[in-house]
Amino acid sequence: xxxxxxxxxxxxxxxxxxxxxxxxxxxxxxxxxxxxxxxxxxxxxxxxxxxxxxxxxxxxxxxxxxxxxxxxxxxxxxxxxxxxxxxxxxxxxxxxxxxxxxxxxxxxxxxxxxxxxxxxxxxxxxxxxxxxxxxxxxxxxxxxxxxxxxxxxxxxxxxxxxxxxxxxxxxxxxxxxxxxxxxxxxxxxxxxxxxxxxxxxxxxxxxxxxxxxxxxxxxxxxxxxxxxxxxxxxxxxxxxxxxxxxxxxxxxxxxxxxxxxxxxxxxxxxxxxxxxxxxxxxxxxxxxxxxxxxxxxxxxxxxxxxxxxxxxxxxxxxxxxxxxxxxxxxxxxxxxxxxxxxxxxxxxxx
Amino acid sequence: xxxxxxxxxxxxxxxxxxxxxxxxxxxxxxxxxxxxxxxxxxxxxxxxxxxxxxxxxxxxxxxxxxxxxxxxxxxxxxxxxxxxxxxxxxxxxxxxxxxxxxxxxxxxxxxxxxxxxxxxxxxxxxxxxxxxxxxxxxxxxxxxxxxxxxxxxxxxxxxxxxxxxxxxxxxxxxxxxxxxxxxxxxxxxxxxxxxxxxxxxxxxxxxxxxxxxxxxxxxxxxxxxxxxxxxxxxxxxxxxxxxxxxxxxxxxxxxxxxxxxxxxxxxxxxxxxxxxxxxxxxxxxxxxxxxxxxxxxxxxxxxxxxxxxxxxxxxxxxxxxxxxxxxxxxxxxxxxxxxxxxxxxxxxxx
Numbered sequence: 001x002x003x004x005x006x007x008x009x010x011x012x013x014x015x016x017x018x019x020x021x022x023x024x025x026x027x028x029x030x031x032x033x034x035x036x037x038x039x040x041x042x043x044x045x046x047x048x049x050x051x052x053x054x055x056x057x058x059x060x061x062x063x064x065x066x067x068x069x070x071x072x073x074x075x076x077x078x079x080x081x082x083x084x085x086x087x088x089x090x091x092x093x094x095x096x097x098x099x100x101x102x103x104x105x106x107x108x109x110x111x112x113x114x115x116x117x118x119x120x121x122x123x124x125x126x127x128x129x130x131x132x133x134x135x136x137x138x139x140x141x142x143x144x145x146x147x148x149x150x151x152x153x154x155x156x157x158x159x160x161x162x163x164x165x166x167x168x169x170x171x172x173x174x175x176x177x178x179x180x181x182x183x184x185x186x187x188x189x190x191x192x193x194x195x196x197x198x199x200x201x202x203x204x205x206x207x208x209x210x211x212x213x214x215x216x217x218x219x220x221x222x223x224x225x226x227x228x229x230x231x232x233x234x235x236x237x238x239x240x241x242x243x244x245x246x247x248x249x250x251x252x253x254x255x256x257x258x259x260x261x262x263x264x265x266x267x268x269x270x271x272x273x274x275x276x277x278x279x280x281x282x283x284x285x286x287x288x289x290x291x292x293x294x295x296x297x298x299x300x301x302x303x304x305x306x307x308x309x310x311x312x313x314x315x316x317x318x319x320x321x322x323x324x325x326x327x328x329x330x331x332x333x334x335x336x337x338x339x340x341x342x343x344x345x346x347x348x349x350x
Numbered sequence: 351x352x353x354x355x356x357x358x359x360x361x362x363x364x365x366x367x368x369x370x371x372x373x374x375x376x377x378x379x380x381x382x383x384x385x386x387x388x389x390x391x392x393x394x395x396x397x398x399x400x401x402x403x404x405x406x407x408x409x410x411x412x413x414x415x416x417x418x419x420x421x422x423x424x425x426x427x428x429x430x431x432x433x434x435x436x437x438x439x440x441x442x443x444x445x446x447x448x449x450x451x452x453x454x455x456x457x458x459x460x461x462x463x464x465x466x467x468x469x470x471x472x473x474x475x476x477x478x479x480x481x482x483x484x485x486x487x488x489x490x491x492x493x494x495x496x497x498x499x500x501x502x503x504x505x506x507x508x509x510x511x512x513x514x515x516x517x518x519x520x521x522x523x524x525x526x527x528x529x530x531x532x533x534x535x536x537x538x539x540x541x542x543x544x545x546x547x548x549x550x551x552x553x554x555x556x557x558x559x560x561x562x563x564x565x566x567x568x569x570x571x572x573x574x575x576x577x578x579x580x581x582x583x584x585x586x587x588x589x590x591x592x593x594x595x596x597x598x599x600x601x602x603x604x605x606x607x608x609x610x611x612x613x614x615x616x617x618x619x620x621x622x623x624x625x626x627x628x629x630x631x632x633x634x635x636x637x638x639x640x641x642x643x644x645x646x647x648x649x650x651x652x653x654x655x656x657x658x659x660x661x662x663x664x665x666x667x668x669x670x671x672x673x674x675x676x677x678x679x680x681x682x683x684x685x686x687x688x689x690x691x692x693x694x695x696x697x698x699x700x
Binding site: 048093117119151156157160173296 | 387453460466503525652
């Protein structure tokens with residue numbers, strides 16, 4: 001039996017107030033009873049100076065009359081707290097993928113009474129390192145990182161720092177660090193095969209920086225699917241290194257203006273899918289398209305946006321599990337993906 | 351002069367490496383030079399046990415040969431750190447409003463070298479209190495809260511806790527706490543007047559829990575605009591207490607099925623606007639609508655979604671400013687709002 005279990009067994013459940021039991025008096029009740037402001041009550045309870053004696057006496061009398069007791073939850077928590085604070089380092093929390101990941105990491109951490117500190121590095125590898133160093137310096141010893149920098153080997157200097165990487169393989173630390181990844185190759189392949197099965201032969205790839213393992217693997221699934229279908233890769237249909245939906249919209253317009261344009265598009269992330277939506281708003285063509293990453297409004301568009309999706313809760317839960325159960329050997333967890341057909345990926349070739 | 355200023359003046363700027371200067375050797379360089387794994391180097395550098403003596407010697411030799419020095423940034427930060435950790439308590443970070451707020455709070459905090467801990471209470475007032483108590487117990491002494499609970503007077507118990515409320519007035523603490531609010535009354539009025547100016551006379555209101563000051567004030571702006579236009583409020587066109595886009599979609603369908611349906615809708619938050627989009631996807635009617643809160647895809651829909659928007663960076667920046675400059679008197683900052691016409695709010699009556 002662990003120490004934790006024995007402590008729990010030794011504890012009795014807290015008494016439950018009967019439905020008809022009187023409500024515990026609050027500071028607001030004390031203020032009303034004494035006819036003073038809440039601030040005055042707060043000053044008296046917190047033993048701050050400069051409260052005039054008659055006021056102080058009125059507040060004390062109200063406290064006694066109502067049987068008010070200061071809330072001790074905070075003090076109890078402080079005594080029992082394991083002080084686990086988990087750092088979450090991401091590109092940008094206002095991107096829906098990261099916001100969903102943050103929500104899921106927080107929910108998984110709350111189950112272990114851990115708090116989450118977060119930081120965004122906005123595509124800057126220097127800021128990514130600074131953020132991690134800053135969290136480490138402040139006592140954060142458990143980190144979940146969606147890495148972007150080209151080299152993370154410097155992290156090995158902090159032996160006491162337990163780090164789990166999410167979504168992308170950490171370059172320079174492949175042989176040391178835990179990582180929870182999506183089944184990106186399969187996702188890229190499934191998206192492309194879905195389009196091939198509807199008769200598309202000219203399928204464009206719209207992708208981010210393929211130095212990131214996730215982007216690289218999704219593109220690799222795309223190429224495998226084309227090859228398996230006996231099609232040659234047409235480099236003129238491949239767009240790399242575009243991040244911003246505006247850039248993507250421009251590139252999609254350029255592709256659709258080609259003499260022999262694509263009839264379908266595969267976007268390797270949510271921003272690229274949004275860029276496609278932007279581009280198509282202003283154009284008559286109706287190419288099929290499949291995105292990678294689900295997003296809240298994907299089923300509100302007409303047609304709905306067909307995407308490769310995965311369970312963000314499972315992604316975050318696996319990362320927190322690995323953090324809390326460290327192992328000397330590096331581990332890889334692969335989260336499955338699935339294709340959700342909503343309309344945009346089922347359009348026929350022009 | 352404050353202690354901080356004098357410390358800063360006493361420091362010299364760190365030397366800047368010349369562009370042509372040799373790259374500082376990393377642990378990865380040491381590992382390559384010694385022909386061992388990064389993990390072995392990490393163990394030696396961190397003085398962990400169980401590294402065989404010959405391996406240890408090889409690593410030490412490589413360290414000397416390359417002039418490798420352990421990164422001391424973390425230690426420096428730890429000495430200089432003011433340990434300001436700011437708690438951010440919100441309903442749900444996966445809602446775009448909160449994600450944007452979190453990103454902006456983080457950016458504003460980073461300018462003051464503060465880290466941000468965040469927590470979501472998912473519409474549960476008990477969880478909201480537990481989260482705040484838990485942050486407090488762990489030494490978080492600066493809080494930004496988007497309040498939802500009906501009573502926050504218990505917060506007065508924690509005199510050392512500096513709290514700024516955002517988006518909504520904290521009930522029970524109105525006379526004590528700082529708050530940064532949107533100009534909700536004006537926003538509700540502007541949205542409704544915009545629709546009135548296009549000739550609409552039957553304008554529905556789709557709103558959240560109007561116990562929240564923001565929702566209450568937006569609805570109050572709506573009523574004021576109708577009254578100023580000489581129109582009576584038709585209670586059958588007012589929907590209250592709907593949160594979920596699915597519920598909103600149901601209510602919009604119900605309104606459009608009325609014998610005398612509304613020709614325009616005003617949604618008091620982003621989820622309600624999304625619910626309207628859901629409902630209209632499946633229906634032939636094209637009522638005009640205006641949302642409150644901008645969202646990333648608002649201009650991708652056709653017509654684009656007309657919204658009341660505001661500067662989230664300014665909302666977050668004001669909150670952080672108030673936190674860092676406490677005052678004995680409670681302060682109210684009102685962030686201006688503006689109407690952005692994108693098409694949906696300019697549709698004519700049926």
